[in-house]
Amino acid sequence: MAAAVHSPLYLGFDFSTQQLKVVAMDGNLNVVHQNNVQFDSELPEFRTQGGVHLHADRLTVSSPVLMWVKALDLLLDKMKRAGLDFSRVRALSGSGQQHGSVYWRRGASETLKQLDPDQNLYQLLQGSFSVSDSPVWMDSSSRQQCQDLQAAAGGALRLAEITGSRAYERFTGNQIAKVRQTRPEDYQDAERISLVSSFAASLFLGDYAAIDYSDGSGMNLLDIRTRNWSEICLEATSPHLDRLLGAPVPSESVLGPVSSYFVRRYGFCESCRVVAFTGDNPASLAGMRLQRGDIAVSLGTSDTVFLWIQQPRPALEGHIFCNPVDWKQYMALLCFKNGSLTRERIRNECAGASWENFSAALRDTPLGNNGNMGFYFDSMEITPPAVGVHRFDPDDNELSSLSPQVEVRALVEGQFLSRRLHAERLGYSIIPGTRVLATGGASSNKEILQVLSDVFNAPVYTIDLSNSACLGSAYRALHGLAAESGVSFCDVVKKAPDPQLVATPHPTAQEVYGRMLKRYARLEERVLQETRPRSMAATTDQL
Structure with a gap:
């Protein structure tokens, strides 16, 4: 004692x-x-x-x-x-x-x-x-x-x-x-x-x-x-x-x-x-204990994506920072405005305001949603700058509606395809050992996390992020002393509690979503062209 x-x-x-x-x-x-x-x-x-x-x-x-x-x-x-x-x-x-x-x-x-x-x-x-x-x-x-x-x-x-x-x-x-x-x-x-x-x-x-x-x-x-x-x-x-x-x-x-x-x-x-000292977002990355190849997805009112990347590809969307725990590497940050509030709206309209029914819809519909796809931007999105709801059938024809169960999967798949597409555009790539760390309110829903795992073709873990910036700062204080002797940040924090594994990708996920990602990128550009006047105005407003 x-x-x-x-x-x-x-x-x-x-x-x-x-x-x-x-x-x-x-x-x-x-x-x-x-x-x-x-x-x-x-x-x-x-x-x-x-x-x-x-x-x-x-x-x-x-x-x-x-x-x-x-x-x-x-x-x-x-x-x-x-x-x-x-x-x-x-x-x-x-x-x-x-x-x-x-x-x-x-x-x-x-x-x-x-x-x-x-x-x-x-x-x-x-x-x-x-x-x-x-x-x-x-x-x-x-x-x-x-x-x-x-x-x-x-x-x-x-x-x-x-x-x-x-x-x-x-x-x-x-x-x-x-x-x-x-x-x-x-x-x-x-x-x-x-x-x-x-x-x-x-x-x-x-x-x-x-x-x-x-x-x-x-x-x-x-x-x-x-x-x-x-x-x-x-x-x-x-x-x-x-x-x-x-x-x-x-x-x-x-x-x-x-x-x-x-x-x-x-x-x-x-x-x-x-x-x-560093910024609160970099400190949170340290608090999440991200490693090379990891991605953290915060599923809240807005969805935020934190990335550990090696070769950055800066774009007009998102931010690339120097990595706070390995100065030779980089981190990226993407923010998506239409997160949990949009999921709640679709739950209310298509699942009787029940998360159980929402989860059942995800379980009862196939990976890839039989080719049906959706973009759900209830308010002007940040990444990409687009607005409105846009649904497409397998032949890329725009639809006015989908059946309730199909709509639920179209929303969740579309959100995570967007997260992956824009992460990859900033230089992120899935490598052997990649983990997806999920936090925020929606991370308690295992069916949502299963779709996240499938779309990213990587295991999903949940992590408690209370006081993540403070905790990351304390980790960094300890690392600062150890780094003088060449000890890595990952070695310093290896005693911390491990995140909990909650989902692993389906064997066919890579094949299904590899194709869908290319199609999603093409349709996103089409949506952007259709909403270009409003998008351009919003981009100026968000400078």
Whole structure:
């Protein structure tokens, strides 16, 4: 028992949109402490709604930087009152909501290095930010800057080839360009620009923390192949911007020891190391413990697909980031708006509002649905940008309706064919040993997961993703120390509970869905052509 009391701990923080969360993990990957601070309810003086300020133009969305600082004060005090022994912490890491930017005022670096442990961070950093409210991922007010960046790069696809994504309004480079153009005095007063992740790491480090490759990939500024800032993108955003950003680093980098402020105020060990923080999506990939060739599918209100890929093929849809647990590899992210709500609508209309009947329809219809196929975009889809319901018979004739059981299978097969098609377009390929990790509400339905397994011709496992970004950050803290000795991330997390196998592909699945995938791609292009005017407008709106 005495050994357990003094065994090492690893902390993982997540500075998310609505709250600040933390987990403490021991060396056996057991979570021994969890805590959080809810921004709206516990810090009401900042008057946020859902952790953000919604501005009058309905496009501008920001969050107060000092709210995040005060939340950290509050969280650490909660942990201390709960009896957490900070002297046991050997390393810490964290994540931040992707695409947010923090502007440190001139002189803030010296302030960080001389923090008085008798005062809290909120008091000490009052004057340290030239922009008090940070642009965050929900902001959509930088359309002009997106257009300028794409023009400078040689078009949207060329920009995607360089940075992993076409220009998006929420991406940090475009937000920086907007701040420089609309608030020149505040921009000139900044001596460093951080992401939310590297800002949080800076607090613990007592110095400006480097941006890691993975979160840096979500800025429209990093060349994802050279892993350096793109000169073309920097010049289009702001001259000499690299001086404000600092040099990016591999995601497993140990940045240095924790600041003496935390040693003296909270009792951290002087040898505790700060591992580079990353974005919440990359941290979630780490929390899911994806391996080479794996794909994770979150089946929620929106369906999100996380991919581990080796050779990226950037496109106008989706995002490619540097991999947070192996900097020589890549991860991709795809979001599909029409997920569980569409499945619920078809359940209500075709299965008597019963998931049992819905599942029976999937069991009672054959793989491939006798050639019947459907596209179900109740609202304007993100990937691809199309809208409407489109049904096709085996001869590619469009139909106005299908029988209820056939409609159920057409929906589920169509959704997963879409997930696979667009994953492969970004560079994903099924290899021996590929696993599909399923999470989210619909992952409790075994018949839905059987279709997922068949379409991808790979076994499907379920995984609990509660606090995945925090857990991934704690894993990364441990990996940061081990990586210095050449230990891989997969070796570090091998003690974690294994995902549960729930479905294996039918022997004929590869033959059936290999043909269907080609046909689906052809019909999707036809649907896009039919909805092109609306799709083009939506694409512009979603920049």
